[in-house]
Amino acid sequence: MTPAARYAAAIEILDKVVGGEVAEKALTNWARGNRFAGSGDRHALRDIVFDVLRCKRSFAVLGGEESGRGLVLGALRAAGIAPDTVFTEEGYAPAVLTPSERACGTAPDGLAALDCPDWLAPELRASLGEDFVPVMQALQSRAPVFLRVNLRKGDLVSAGAALRAEGIETQPASLAKTSLEVLSNPRRIQNSNAFKDGLVELQDAASQAITEMLPLDGVARVLDFCAGGGGKSLAMAARSNAQIYAHDIAPTRMKDLPVRAKRAGVRIEVLAPPALKKAAPFDLVLADAPCSGSGSWRRAPEAKWALTPERLSALHDVQAQIMDEASRLVLPGGIFAYATCSLLRSENQAQVAAFLGRNPGWSLTSERVLTPLDGGDGFFVAWFRRNL
Numbered sequence: 068m069t070p071a072a073r074y075a076a077a078i079e080i081l082d083k084v085v086g087g088e089v090a091e092k093a094l095t096n097w098a099r100g101n102r103f104a105g106s107g108d109r110h111a112l113r114d115i116v117f118d119v120l121r122c123k124r125s126f127a128v129l130g131g132e133e134s135g136r137g138l139v140l141g142a143l144r145a146a147g148i149a150p151d152t153v154f155t156e157e158g159y160a161p162a163v164l165t166p167s168e169r170a171c172g173t174a175p176d177g178l179a180a181l182d183c184p185d186w187l188a189p190e191l192r193a194s195l196g197e198d199f200v201p202v203m204q205a206l207q208s209r210a211p212v213f214l215r216v217n218l219r220k221g222d223l224v225s226a227g228a229a230l231r232a233e234g235i236e237t238q239p240a241s242l243a244k245t246s247l248e249v250l251s252n253p254r255r256i257q258n259s260n261a262f263k264d265g266l267v268e269l270q271d272a273a274s275q276a277i278t279e280m281l282p283l284d285g286v287a288r289v290l291d292f293c294a295g296g297g298g299k300s301l302a303m304a305a306r307s308n309a310q311i312y313a314h315d316i317a318p319t320r321m322k323d324l325p326v327r328a329k330r331a332g333v334r335i336e337v338l339a340p341p342a343l344k345k346a347a348p349f350d351l352v353l354a355d356a357p358c359s360g361s362g363s364w365r366r367a368p369e370a371k372w373a374l375t376p377e378r379l380s381a382l383h384d385v386q387a388q389i390m391d392e393a394s395r396l397v398l399p400g401g402i403f404a405y406a407t408c409s410l411l412r413s414e415n416q417a418q419v420a421a422f423l424g425r426n427p428g429w430s431l432t433s434e435r436v437l438t439p440l441d442g443g444d445g446f447f448v449a450w451f452r453r454n455l
């Protein structure tokens with residue numbers, strides 16, 4: 068496909084997304100209906116669509132409206148690409164611009180320029196303080212790709228060399244001791260031997276960092292209460308000889324975990340919800356709770372626009388419930404860790420304070436906040452000790 072044909076396809080897909088379809092699904096459906104498109108085209112299209120969704124508000128202002136054409140027009144203007152070189156109607160290029168499209172579009176300012184939802188700005192501002200503007204700006208760009216080196220199979224040097232031999236350049240990332248930032252050919256990773264042999268896993272550096280902070284020394288039994296795909300279970304198993312248990316209210320989310328654990332050379336016991344009570348208590352329970360995902364809006368930009376006050380309030384309730392439920396599974400003297408990939412105080416520090424208010428038998432040991440300015444996703448972790 069020519070670059071202009073890719074923009075035409077992106078317009079079609081973005082129209083579906085603006086109409087309410089999930090971007091991944093719209094991309095898959097488009098690929099099914101357009102089998103001529105190769106993997107290079109599909110990847111390029113995905114990049115265009117996600118680049119646009121990160122900046123949906125500002126591009127709509129620049130392009131005159133929130134439609135496929137308006138958003139692509141805004142994206143081209145933002146990138147300094149003359150729209151007339153793309154909207155040519157030649158071959159499969161988009162139709163030429165109408166006079167009103169040519170005339171429309173103003174420079175976005177204020178919250179629009181930051182691609183920040185109006186209703187959430189006060190809370191984001193209060194949560195991030197002087198980092199509000201730079202964080203919102205960071206969320207407008209693509210996230211770096213990070214790998215976690217599996218210390219059971221190698222180290223940063225051997226993993227970097229193995230990847231280089233397969234054409235993937237990396238460099239150590241300072242955020243976590245196990246993290247490599249991918250500098251070239253990120254799409255080769257999943258077919259690389261380093262990945263297939265379990266030497267590296269795809270995992271955000273901040274996600275690695277918060278797992279690294281957990282006090283696992285001398286701990287015998289650990290529960291990952293909201294394991295999802297099991298990224299944190301795997302990271303804990305790689306650095307600790309504790310028995311790691313993984314649990315999730317939606318067990319199908321953990322379906323790949325046994326294969327991933329085997330590849331990594333670690334043992335993780337997956338607990339279906341009914342088996343949980345039997346296996347309790349644990350020395351350490353981690354609850355990586357569902358949240359707004361505001362720390363990872365670079366990777367999942369649709370979440371930024373889909374969040375509403377009602378959804379956020381429902382998340383607060385779920386988080387409090389999970390904290391109470393998961394912490395009950397901890398032995399006296401043991402640790403309960405609460406994590407989110409949120410930048411919002413209401414999901415982080417406020418939940419910590421409310422938990423302590425409801426549960427006088429616990430003391431806060433430590434808490435850490437990471438934002439995209441630290442290099443990875445935004446993350447929060449707090450851990451508490453259960454009084455003896």
Ligand SMILES: C[S@@+](CC[C@H](N)C(=O)[O-])C[C@H]1O[C@@H](n2cnc3c(N)ncnc32)[C@H](O)[C@@H]1O
Binds near residue numbers: 296297316356358385
């Ligand atoms: C942020 S994700 C976890 C990501 C995962 N820890 C990782 O590192 O890939 C939150 C997970 O919590 C799960 N969840 C939601 N409510 C839950 C509950 N009440 N009990 C246990 N898990 C729950 C969701 O199914 C989801 O997989």
